[in-house]
Every structure is written in structure tokens, then in C-alpha cells.
Amino acid sequence: MSDTPANVLVEIHTHALAGMLNVPRHFARWAAVAADEDYPDADLSEELFRTCLVDGDEALRALWSRHLTAWDFAEDPQWALAIPARTDERRTAVYDRLRFGSDLRKALDDAVPVAKIPGPTVITRDFTPWYTPERAAARSFYWTSYEQKLRAKGWSDAAIASLDEASRAVVERLTDPEQLTARQAKGLVVGYVQSGKTANFTGVTAKAIDAGYRLVIVLGGTLNLLRAQTQRRLDMELIGQENILRGADITDLDSLVGVDYVGDDDADWDEFVRHGARPSVLGAFDIERLTTRDNDYKSLAQGIRALEFEKREPTRPLHDPANLHHAAARILVVKKNKSVLSKLVKDLKQIHGLLGELPALIIDDESDQASVNTLDPKKWEQGSTERTAINGLLSQLLKLLPRAQYVGYTATPFANVFVDPGDDEDIFPSDFLISLPRPSGYMGAQDFHDLDSAIPRHERTYANSQEKAHIRDICESTGDRLQEAIDAFVLSGALKLYRADHGVDDGPFRHHTMLAHQSVRKDDHADLALRVNSMWHQAGYSSAAGHERLAALWASDFAAVSDARASDLPAPASYEELRPYVNVARQRIGSGGQPVIVVNGDSDRYFDQLNLDFDRTPHVWKILVGGTKLSRGFTVEGLTITYYRRTTQQADTLMQMGRWFGFRPGYRDLVRLYIGREEPFGRNRYADLYEAYEAICRDEETFREQLGQYAVVVDGQPQITPMQVPPLVAQHLPWIRPSARNKMFNAELVEIRSPGRPIEPASYPENNAALKRNTERWRPLLDSLSAGPATFTNPPDDSTSLTRTFEALTGTISHRDLVSVLSQLEWERPGHFDPHLTYLSQLDGTLARVDDWLLISPRLAASKRIEARVLGSLPLSLVRRTRQAGKTSFGRIASVEHRTAAQRLIDAARSSAEAHPGGSTGIGAKTGVALLYPVVEGDSHSDVQAVVRNGSADPSKIVMAFTLIPPTSAVSADRRLVRFRAKSSRYASEATIASGSS
Structure with a gap:
């Protein structure tokens, strides 16, 4: 490196930052110490630092990008307790500790913006912390190598830090491999379809073997092509050339017989990780592959010795640190194939005594495929559990390896969370469920749909x-x-x-x-x-x-x-x-x-x-x-x-x-x-394939959103555990189940609390007599509506520069009167509304206080409006909705504009007892909002006209549909949001057992 001011600065900053040991400290002092011997006259001013950044010095920017990003992502560091990661506040705390001035702070923010990306969502039960930052840093040979490989591939510092965080969230919930008592942890990691889950489990593998796991079994699909893809990925980015060659001379063709990838066998051989020497020579440990790119697991030709581990201290167990960190790790990538897994189980059974000492990790890619037991429990013999072939072999592996940890990976978790949580030998993720954040640059379902777009269709471009x-x-x-x-x-x-x-x-x-x-x-x-x-x-x-x-x-x-x-x-x-x-x-x-x-x-x-x-x-x-x-x-x-x-x-x-x-x-x-x-689908109904994707996209995002809500720890305790996740899986389309019927485990949701969040039922009756009865039950509340309409205004948002207004009839109703109506309503699916009603019924002071509700009956634009009286009420604007093909529900009832206005009222009332946003109507902090729609089912304007006679609507042809938003204060002091009952074979004599309560 030449001794230009910029190069000198990079060298000094590199040494200064390294000396801080990952904790931001008074930078000028550390820089002065770093410059003292070699560069005593170096310019260490903030002005030169800022100038180099503004001029685009890439080496300096890269150096500070790594460190600032690491500090931005650090999880609850002692130097920034209670300051959330990946926020401007965290970055400010870093600058304060570095003692940087405002001009330099601005230059650094421009060069390295805060990556305000979400972290993983973690649903967990209590665990014993063991994977501390200090312990992770003490042994990080393979993780560091993997991190360097990703950087060479062009991964950004933020992407690497995000992967670091997500993989750490998995590893820290596994059992400490050095722990004296054997314990299995089982978890599930949920990504997105085609979103890079392999990168996460490669990171988990790297950290796990660094920490002491010595047998890693990766279940890589049901075809050798898929298995080979996973094998090659691990070989290239984690295991590396030296472990693949195992001492073979790359220049000696005779010594390379049977070694995959080398020579002309793989054009990307030069892209495989290089450690510089065999890791065991470098003070780490080697990885021995028991499968190769072209060869799945076979009965070991050399006997069981390939699965035997030498102990440096023979009198101590393998999991003792004196032995564990000197032993080589074994990695297998195997198909979910009965023959292959049977061979592995057979070989493991012949290793006597050692298996109880062996920390093992089983990673199950696409864990909802083949791994789940799909045999009907009702057909099992009394007192026995019958299993499908792959599920049975997984169960045997878990029994043979008492220190094995099981981590499933999938983008579609529904089958896994419906596994019987009472079956200790099955793969239910009883310890943790982690939802990975949507990666930057990823195109998923929402990139092909205009979800909740407020832009009218004719204005879309x-x-x-x-x-x-x-x-x-x-x-x-x-x-x-x-x-x-x-x-x-x-x-x-x-x-x-x-x-x-x-x-x-x-x-x-x-x-x-x-x-x-x-x-x-x-x-x-x-x-x-x-x-x-x-x-x-x-x-x-x-x-x-x-x-x-x-x-x-x-x-x-x-x-x-x-x-x-x-x-x-x-x-x-x-x-x-x-x-x-x-x-x-x-x-x-x-x-x-x-x-x-x-x-x-x-x-x-x-x-x-x-x-x-x-x-x-x-x-x-x-x-x-x-x-x-x-x-x-x-x-x-x-x-x-x-x-x-x-x-x-x-x-x-x-x-x-x-x-x-x-x-x-x-x-x-x-x-x-x-x-x-509009493809034909059964019963002469039509299922729009694109709309079906939109519906399940909404279900998936709602599931992730709910997980995010409930992941918030309350008083040091998780709100829910993985056993309580099944009821969060939505099924809004009767003809599209969350998973195959033979993969679903029943669980009952008793209560959903929705403070400040919309409640919108989806299963209105189809029977005309039931519709009429429901309409009659709403009739007394319609008298509260005033004749003069109120005007609501929504300001421009990111998707449009237009200010949008609409009119609505409004009135105030008591909470008791609303609950009285809701408790009498009939639904196409009995019990559909019960979990919400349980919550709403407690808002009279038992759970929290709601005084009243603002009832809003929106009016359509004059050109589209058809008004009619409902059982003698004021003229109401009738709206048209169509039940989607194969469903009992209409999809979304409330329009985006109406729901946005209602949400703004609720949000404003959170901070002001009497808020008046954008219109003539304001609400108090203990007032909810109820959007009420007299809905006519049909495809055209004439369908609405057909139900009106002499200015009145036929009550048997009206669906009184609604959306409720309770005030944000409508939650108890414990802040819990859900309460469940879940069926479990562990309590087979009981119909349901309480799995969580408020």
C-alpha cells in the first residue's frame, strides 16, 4: 500500500477499529494509538476523514460499512441497551460513543445508510442462553470463511449482517453441545419460496460446527438432482477445497481419483472456498464428507470407522470441550429416500456407546415434504403410533441420537405446525419457530399483486x-x-x-x-x-x-x-x-x-x-x-x-x-x-387462479404479521410458544386448504384480541331467511345514523398524490348495544366469529373499557349510488360484492379508502382524547369504529336495483357486512393478544386442553 494520506488513513482506521473489539469507543484516541509508531505525523482530523468519504474512497467506505453495519445489527449490546437495532437512534448511539461531529456523521450516513430492514420473527419457548457473542467469536473458523465467501460473491454488508442475525437466532436455541445432559431441541425456519433458505442453513451449519456439533445430516430433497445441488452448495461455500481434497495433490492426477469437482469436472472449482491449508493444521478442525456431489449415502465401505470419533481424552465423553473441539466434523447430504435413510440408521445402530455423546444437527430442507406423518390417527391401533416411511426413519434417527437437534426449513409451514405436539418422537417444532425476513431484491407474491392499492384500476400504470x-x-x-x-x-x-x-x-x-x-x-x-x-x-x-x-x-x-x-x-x-x-x-x-x-x-x-x-x-x-x-x-x-x-x-x-x-x-x-x-373449477363454479394466489398471499402475510405481533416478549415471557401457532394459520378459501387434509392437526382459537386493528368477518350466511334475521338484528342500531352525511378525507400517500374524500352517514352506538347485536348474528360456518366475540364481550370493563362506537355507513359516489331504506331506516347506500368462486365469503368488504379513514381516526385517538382528523367527525380514546355495509350479492348494477322496491331493500337479499376497529386502549394490562385451546395426543382423554391463557 502506498503512503498516500487516504491509504495511511485506511491502515490506521483498520488497526483502531480492530483494537476496539467490536465495541464503539472514543475513536480519536484509538486512532492516535494506532498511528503512534508507524505514522506519528498522520493527519487524523475529521475533515480529512470526511473528505475521503465524500470523494468516494472505496477502501475506507468498505471498512466503515462493515463496522457500522455490525453495530447497527448488534443484538442488545451492553453499550446500547434498549436502543433498537437498525434504527437512526442506534446509529446516533454509535456516533456518540465514537465522539464524531455532525459533519462527519452526515458523511458517514450518506456513505453507509442505516439498513432499516426487519429482523427475524422468533416464536420460542424458554431456553438456556449459551451462544454468547464471546463464545461465538472465540470459535468462528467456518462462519468467518463463509462470511468472506458471501462478501466475495457480492453480498452487501447489510445482507451478511441480516444472515448473521437470523442464523444466530437458530443456533442459540439449539442445545449447548458441551452440555452434560442430553436434550433435543426442535425448530422450524420459515422463509419465502425461492428466497435463499439454503444460505441460512449453510450459516447455521457453519456456526453449529464451530460451536461443537460434530455430525450434520442435511435432508436435501427427494431427488438426487436436488440433493446434489445442496451438496455442491455446501462444498463450495462452506466445506472448501482442502476438505474436499483431503491431502490429495491437485497437480497429481493419480491422487485425484474419486475426488469430485477438480480438473474439468466443474468449471467453478476455482470459486470453491479456500482455507489456505487443511483447517486442522490452522488450529481448527477438518470436515469429512460422507456424501459427495454424485454419491448419496451408502453403507460405509470402510466399516463404521468413518462415523467414529477419536477422543483426545479417552476417559471423558466426546461432548467434553477437551475432546469436542479437536474432533473432525462429519457432514452428510442425503435424499429423503427410504433406502438411503435405512442404511444410515443401520450404520448408526452399530456405533455402541458413542451416539449418546455425539452432538448432532439434522437439517430438513423442504420439511413439509415427505417428512410429515400423513397416516390417519383414527386408524392407528389402540395405544400405538403408526408412521409413514420417512417420518418413521426420522423418528429413529432422533431416538438413536439423543443429542440431535432438528431444524426444518420450508416456505410453507402449515403442515409442520399441524404435527401432533404431544408426540415427542415426531418433528413438531416444539422449541422455536423463526420466520425469516423478506430478503432485499426478492420478488415474491406481493410483487405480482396490487394488494390494498388505493389507486383506481383505470389510473394504474x-x-x-x-x-x-x-x-x-x-x-x-x-x-x-x-x-x-x-x-x-x-x-x-x-x-x-x-x-x-x-x-x-x-x-x-x-x-x-x-x-x-x-x-x-x-x-x-x-x-x-x-x-x-x-x-x-x-x-x-x-x-x-x-x-x-x-x-x-x-x-x-x-x-x-x-x-x-x-x-x-x-x-x-x-x-x-x-x-x-x-x-x-x-x-x-x-x-x-x-x-x-x-x-x-x-x-x-x-x-x-x-x-x-x-x-x-x-x-x-x-x-x-x-x-x-x-x-x-x-x-x-x-x-x-x-x-x-x-x-x-x-x-x-x-x-x-x-x-x-x-x-x-x-x-x-x-x-x-x-x-x-376464470378457469373452471368444480361444481360449475369458477376459480380465478390469479385471485387465488392473491388470497393465499394475504393469508401468508397475515400469518407472518401475527407471528411478529406475538413474538414481542411481555414481562420477560413469550406471548405464545410454537405449540400455540397452529390456530394462526388461516383458511379463507374453502376450496384451498392450508395443507393437505392428512397433514393438518386440529387446534382451536378461543380468543383473538385486536386493539387498534381491523376485525372483518368472512363467512356470512347464504340462506335468505338467515340474512333477513341478521338484518332485523341490526335494525335498532340504524336509528343512530344522522340524516346529514359527514365528510372524510384521506391525504395523499406513497402510491398516489391525490387527496380522496367520501361521505358517510354516522352515528354513535353504545358498546353494550353493539355486542348484543353481534352475539345474535348467524354465520355460514358456526363459531366463525366466536374468538372475536369473546374479546369484544370483555370490553365492558372486564378486559378494558370501550364506551361506544362510531357507526359509519359509507356512501358511494353519486354516479354509482343506489340508495334504499332497510326495514324503514334512513336511505343507505347499497354496495355490491361478489362471493368468490367456491367460497362462502366475499373476500374484503371494506374499501381501502373507508378502512384508511377509520384507521386514521383510531390512530389519532391513541394520542388525543378528542381528535378531529381530516373531517367533521372525531372520536375519543375509548371509542371504536364500525364500518357498516348493506351488501347486495351480484356482478352488476342491475343486481343491486333488483333488490329495491319502492325505495326499500328486501331484507332477505341484504348482507349486513361490517368491519370493526376497536380502540388501541382495548387491551388488558398483560398486553396478551391471543388465547387458545389445542388438541394433543398427550391429553387424548380430553377433547381440548388449554395451551395458553390470558
């Missing part, structure tokens, strides 16, 4: 609407659009090539794929593949007509979307500029005369002959046609265009089919989803 940018409907009015989807695949490939040729990193463009998925039947796959092939060869991509068609699609779709969403990326000024890249894309896709690959086999041999190994194949530019085999675990790299028409009756299956979710760096704007709308 490519810039403000996810649906308009990425969704292309397949329905009766549009035709099947398959040719257009194939054209879009060619165009998006050409745009990737153009960007790569104009300075954009082409790493993410290595693979370019399209997925066509419309049936589970193999005959249908063959027909679709034949049709796609025919379309491809008749498309005329090298003809004038073909280019004219592509030019039109580019101008009407891709150019406009990219201009709105990726204006910072290079773009062709005309189709003629793009045309040469179209020709190259066509050649890549059609190479070998075959643009289509059918993916629907069941065997490893089938997948081996497909040549679809994205890791080992330089470029995969193909259209994939398939069914279920493309919907779980199989990562379709470079997926840009999806043509999707298949439905299912299970929410977790539907989400796992969402292969279009994932990371799309450099080409988010090019992603298109051609998806079925």
Missing part, C-alpha cells in the same frame, strides 16, 4: 401497478396467448444480451428459462411440448413477419415497462438496435433443434439424462414444460417468462408452484407471468 407491469391474463377474451409468451421469452432473452453487451454484469443472465405449467398429467405435458415446438418452428423469428411481431410486442410491452421500472439500465432506442440480439437469443434457445425440455420424471436416471444441471451447464436457455416436479425444491435458474394455468386445492402446493418467485437481478422488469383467469 406500469409504474404504480405490479399487476399491470408483470401479469398477462389468459382468459376467454384474450385467447391462450401461448405464442405471445414464447415471443416474450425471445424478447426478454435479447434484452438480457443487450444489457450484458452494454456494461451490465451478465452473471444473472447465464441461464434464461421459460416455464410452461398447466397440468399434472404427463400426456398433457407431451401435447403441450409438441405444441410449443410447433409454434417455435413456425414463429418465423428470422423472417420479416416474425420481427414485425416482436417489434410490436417490444413497443407495446417491454419498452414501456422497462422505461417505467428500469430506467437506470441500458435500453435500445429502437427494435432495430435490438434485432441482432434477437437473432442470438433465438439461436441459443433453439440450439440442438430442441427449444423445449419436458420435466416430469420420477427417477434420478430421468433427471440425469435431461442435462438440466444449472450448476454444471454453462448456459441453459430453454422452455421447460412440466408439472409437479417443477413445483418443489427444483430451482429454475434464470426464470423470466412463466405460462401457468394449473390450479390446486392446497395453499402450500399452490405457493410452492410459484417458481416465478425469487431473485431477478438486472431483469426484474422483464419478468412476465401469463396466468389463467
Whole structure:
């Protein structure tokens, strides 16, 4: 390093920060000490520091980015107790301890903004803390190596710190591997579909083996292709070259026989982690692989010795620190296959005495697939538990390894949380459930839906609407659009090539794929593949007509979307500029005369002959046609265009089919989803596949949101434990269950407390007589409505610059009168509203006090309004809603504008006893808001007119639908939000047992 002022500064700062030992201290003093010997005359002024930052000195910025980010993310450090991580307040506390001036603080904030990203949500039962920062830092060989690898791959400091935090949250809830008494912990980690869960469990593995776990079993899917992908990932990013070579000379071909990856066997061998020498030579410990990329676990040729551990102190157990930290770790990546797991169980049974001393970690990827016991308990023999094959073998592993910890990973947790919590030998996550934050740069379900958008549909554009940018409907009015989807695949490939040729990193463009998925039947796959092939060869991509068609699609779709969403990326000024890249894309896709690959086999041999190994194949530019085999675990790299028409009756299956979710760096704007709308589904009803995704997306986000609420510790105790999670799983679509029926364990939610949060029932009666009775019950409260409408105003938000107003009839009703009505209402599903009613019934002073409710009956715009009296009431604005296909519910009742206005009233009242936001109506701190809608079921304006005669609505044709928002004060002193009953085989003699109470 040359002795320029900037380079000198970097060297001094590096030593000063290292000397602080991860605690921010008076920086000027530490810098002076670091400069004393080598650079006594160095300029250590804040002015030079600030100037170097402003001038963009990358080395200095990188140094401070690592340290500031680490301090921003630090979990409850002694130097910043009670100051939340990843906040401006935490950063200010850091600067205060460093004694930095305001100008330098601003420069650092500009260079390293606070990463205000959420941390993991943790539902846990009490555990004994053991994985302290000091202990983690004392032994961190493999974690440090993994962290360096991620940094070399381009991970940001914030992304690494987030992974560090999330993986630590898992490891600290495992049992201390040095602990004298054996104890198993079981947990579940919930990520998003295609969101990088492998990175988390690789981090967990690194930290766990550093801490002392010496046998790691990774269950890596049901196909060898998936298992091999996981094996290679661990080998490349964690295990490393030296452990793979095991002393073999890389220059001696004879010594490399049987060693995978080296030579021409893997083009990315140079990208595998290098430790510098065998870790055992460097003072750490080696990792011995008992599986390789091409070989799953086999009965050990060399006998049981490969699973035996040498003890430095033979008289002490293996888990004693004197032995544990000198022993090599063993890692296996195995399929969820009966034959493979049986061999492993058989070998372990032959190791006498040692297994009780061996700290082991079982990581179950896609843990809701194959691992869950799906046998009907009602059919078991009296007093016995019968298990499916994989579940039974997992149970045997857990019995053989009393110090084993089980951690399942999935994006669809419903099957796992419905496992019998009373079965100690099963995989119910009894100790912790961790929901990972949505990663930066990830495209998930909400990136393809306009959830709760306040922007009217006719005002939505490519810039403000996810649906308009990425969704292309397949329905009766549009035709099947398959040719257009194939054209879009060619165009998006050409745009990737153009960007790569104009300075954009082409790493993410290595693979370019399209997925066509419309049936589970193999005959249908063959027909679709034949049709796609025919379309491809008749498309005329090298003809004038073909280019004219592509030019039109580019101008009407891709150019406009990219201009709105990726204006910072290079773009062709005309189709003629793009045309040469179209020709190259066509050649890549059609190479070998075959643009289509059918993916629907069941065997490893089938997948081996497909040549679809994205890791080992330089470029995969193909259209994939398939069914279920493309919907779980199989990562379709470079997926840009999806043509999707298949439905299912299970929410977790539907989400796992969402292969279009994932990371799309450099080409988010090019992603298109051609998806079925209004597809026929049973009983002559219609199920909109796109709307079904939106519904389960809402359910998933609600589940995560509730977990976040209940994860808040109250008086040092968790509000809920994993055993109490099952009732949080929603099922709003009767035809889409959370999981397969044979994976669901019953649990009953007794009470839901919703202070300051909307309550909106979803199961109104369909029977006309019941509707009339419900309407009659509401009638007395309608007299409270005043004749003169009030005006409500919602200010502009991030999605629109418009101020929106609406009118409504309003009135005040007592809490007792409202509860009296609610307690008499009938529902299509008996008991549907009971958990909310239990809560509301206590708000007369038993739980907390609610004095009254502001009743709001919104009026539609004059051009859309049909008013009618309801059993003699004032004229009310009737609203039209349609029950979604296959449901008893209407989806959302309250409009976004109305609900926003109601929420603003509640939020304002939280801080002011008499608030008057944006309108003539204000409420007190003990007043709730009730939005009331006389709903007419129908598809058109005429359906509403049909229920009105002489200015009055037919009460048997009206659904009195409502949304309630209790005041924020409507919660007890203990602040608990839920109360449960859960069934458990441990209490088989009782119908239900209390699992949590207020």
C-alpha cells in the first residue's frame, strides 16, 4: 500500500477499529494509538476523514460499512441497551460513543445508510442462553470463511449482517453441545419460496460446527438432482477445497481419483472456498464428507470407522470441550429416500456407546415434504403410533441420537405446525419457530399483486401497478396467448444480451428459462411440448413477419415497462438496435433443434439424462414444460417468462408452484407471468387462479404479521410458544386448504384480541331467511345514523398524490348495544366469529373499557349510488360484492379508502382524547369504529336495483357486512393478544386442553 494520506488513513482506521473489539469507543484516541509508531505525523482530523468519504474512497467506505453495519445489527449490546437495532437512534448511539461531529456523521450516513430492514420473527419457548457473542467469536473458523465467501460473491454488508442475525437466532436455541445432559431441541425456519433458505442453513451449519456439533445430516430433497445441488452448495461455500481434497495433490492426477469437482469436472472449482491449508493444521478442525456431489449415502465401505470419533481424552465423553473441539466434523447430504435413510440408521445402530455423546444437527430442507406423518390417527391401533416411511426413519434417527437437534426449513409451514405436539418422537417444532425476513431484491407474491392499492384500476400504470407491469391474463377474451409468451421469452432473452453487451454484469443472465405449467398429467405435458415446438418452428423469428411481431410486442410491452421500472439500465432506442440480439437469443434457445425440455420424471436416471444441471451447464436457455416436479425444491435458474394455468386445492402446493418467485437481478422488469383467469373449477363454479394466489398471499402475510405481533416478549415471557401457532394459520378459501387434509392437526382459537386493528368477518350466511334475521338484528342500531352525511378525507400517500374524500352517514352506538347485536348474528360456518366475540364481550370493563362506537355507513359516489331504506331506516347506500368462486365469503368488504379513514381516526385517538382528523367527525380514546355495509350479492348494477322496491331493500337479499376497529386502549394490562385451546395426543382423554391463557 502506498503512503498516500487516504491509504495511511485506511491502515490506521483498520488497526483502531480492530483494537476496539467490536465495541464503539472514543475513536480519536484509538486512532492516535494506532498511528503512534508507524505514522506519528498522520493527519487524523475529521475533515480529512470526511473528505475521503465524500470523494468516494472505496477502501475506507468498505471498512466503515462493515463496522457500522455490525453495530447497527448488534443484538442488545451492553453499550446500547434498549436502543433498537437498525434504527437512526442506534446509529446516533454509535456516533456518540465514537465522539464524531455532525459533519462527519452526515458523511458517514450518506456513505453507509442505516439498513432499516426487519429482523427475524422468533416464536420460542424458554431456553438456556449459551451462544454468547464471546463464545461465538472465540470459535468462528467456518462462519468467518463463509462470511468472506458471501462478501466475495457480492453480498452487501447489510445482507451478511441480516444472515448473521437470523442464523444466530437458530443456533442459540439449539442445545449447548458441551452440555452434560442430553436434550433435543426442535425448530422450524420459515422463509419465502425461492428466497435463499439454503444460505441460512449453510450459516447455521457453519456456526453449529464451530460451536461443537460434530455430525450434520442435511435432508436435501427427494431427488438426487436436488440433493446434489445442496451438496455442491455446501462444498463450495462452506466445506472448501482442502476438505474436499483431503491431502490429495491437485497437480497429481493419480491422487485425484474419486475426488469430485477438480480438473474439468466443474468449471467453478476455482470459486470453491479456500482455507489456505487443511483447517486442522490452522488450529481448527477438518470436515469429512460422507456424501459427495454424485454419491448419496451408502453403507460405509470402510466399516463404521468413518462415523467414529477419536477422543483426545479417552476417559471423558466426546461432548467434553477437551475432546469436542479437536474432533473432525462429519457432514452428510442425503435424499429423503427410504433406502438411503435405512442404511444410515443401520450404520448408526452399530456405533455402541458413542451416539449418546455425539452432538448432532439434522437439517430438513423442504420439511413439509415427505417428512410429515400423513397416516390417519383414527386408524392407528389402540395405544400405538403408526408412521409413514420417512417420518418413521426420522423418528429413529432422533431416538438413536439423543443429542440431535432438528431444524426444518420450508416456505410453507402449515403442515409442520399441524404435527401432533404431544408426540415427542415426531418433528413438531416444539422449541422455536423463526420466520425469516423478506430478503432485499426478492420478488415474491406481493410483487405480482396490487394488494390494498388505493389507486383506481383505470389510473394504474406500469409504474404504480405490479399487476399491470408483470401479469398477462389468459382468459376467454384474450385467447391462450401461448405464442405471445414464447415471443416474450425471445424478447426478454435479447434484452438480457443487450444489457450484458452494454456494461451490465451478465452473471444473472447465464441461464434464461421459460416455464410452461398447466397440468399434472404427463400426456398433457407431451401435447403441450409438441405444441410449443410447433409454434417455435413456425414463429418465423428470422423472417420479416416474425420481427414485425416482436417489434410490436417490444413497443407495446417491454419498452414501456422497462422505461417505467428500469430506467437506470441500458435500453435500445429502437427494435432495430435490438434485432441482432434477437437473432442470438433465438439461436441459443433453439440450439440442438430442441427449444423445449419436458420435466416430469420420477427417477434420478430421468433427471440425469435431461442435462438440466444449472450448476454444471454453462448456459441453459430453454422452455421447460412440466408439472409437479417443477413445483418443489427444483430451482429454475434464470426464470423470466412463466405460462401457468394449473390450479390446486392446497395453499402450500399452490405457493410452492410459484417458481416465478425469487431473485431477478438486472431483469426484474422483464419478468412476465401469463396466468389463467376464470378457469373452471368444480361444481360449475369458477376459480380465478390469479385471485387465488392473491388470497393465499394475504393469508401468508397475515400469518407472518401475527407471528411478529406475538413474538414481542411481555414481562420477560413469550406471548405464545410454537405449540400455540397452529390456530394462526388461516383458511379463507374453502376450496384451498392450508395443507393437505392428512397433514393438518386440529387446534382451536378461543380468543383473538385486536386493539387498534381491523376485525372483518368472512363467512356470512347464504340462506335468505338467515340474512333477513341478521338484518332485523341490526335494525335498532340504524336509528343512530344522522340524516346529514359527514365528510372524510384521506391525504395523499406513497402510491398516489391525490387527496380522496367520501361521505358517510354516522352515528354513535353504545358498546353494550353493539355486542348484543353481534352475539345474535348467524354465520355460514358456526363459531366463525366466536374468538372475536369473546374479546369484544370483555370490553365492558372486564378486559378494558370501550364506551361506544362510531357507526359509519359509507356512501358511494353519486354516479354509482343506489340508495334504499332497510326495514324503514334512513336511505343507505347499497354496495355490491361478489362471493368468490367456491367460497362462502366475499373476500374484503371494506374499501381501502373507508378502512384508511377509520384507521386514521383510531390512530389519532391513541394520542388525543378528542381528535378531529381530516373531517367533521372525531372520536375519543375509548371509542371504536364500525364500518357498516348493506351488501347486495351480484356482478352488476342491475343486481343491486333488483333488490329495491319502492325505495326499500328486501331484507332477505341484504348482507349486513361490517368491519370493526376497536380502540388501541382495548387491551388488558398483560398486553396478551391471543388465547387458545389445542388438541394433543398427550391429553387424548380430553377433547381440548388449554395451551395458553390470558
